[in-house]
Amino acid sequence: MKEYREHERFNMALNGLCPKITNKPEVELNNFSKEGLGITCKSAIPEGVEVEIELMSPDGSAPAIAKGEIVWLSDGDRFGGQHYKMGIKLKKEEKGWIFNFLHKKWLRRKNEGNKQ
Numbered sequence: 001m002k003e004y005r006e007h008e009r010f011n012m013a014l015n016g017l018c019p020k021i022t023n024k025p026e027v028e029l030n031n032f033s034k035e036g037l038g039i040t041c042k043s044a045i046p047e048g049v050e051v052e053i054e055l056m057s058p059d060g061s062a063p064a065i066a067k068g069e070i071v072w073l074s075d076g077d078r079f080g081g082q083h084y085k086m087g088i089k090l091k092k093e094e095k096g097w098i099f100n101f102l103h104k105k106w107l108r109r110k111n112e113g114n115k116q
Helices: 095-114
Strands: 010-017 026-032 036-041 050-055 064-073 084-090
Touching: 010 095, 026 050, 026 095, 036 064, 064 095, 084 095
Parallel strands: none
Antiparallel strands: 010 026, 010 050, 026 036, 036 084, 050 064, 064 084
């Protein structure tokens, strides 16, 4: 199968919040790349909507705020109607620092896993 993504994806589970969602704001980061984030949540956010995602740091430090636009939305029925997967294209000014923030955490987890 041909890969259409321009940038490598890094799988990583990280909890977060999306203040744009009022009834169930919890989201889970599934993966990230230099251009965007893949998230799962219990409420659908339409394509084209700008969002802020507060990514919670496992070490208890202040959350990182990622800003971007929903560029794709899965059909919730594919996941039993309970969860929606979405892609967020990060705003240009967000791309570098949010990728570095997440990549450092990803590398730390990977290295900790290799030590076991």
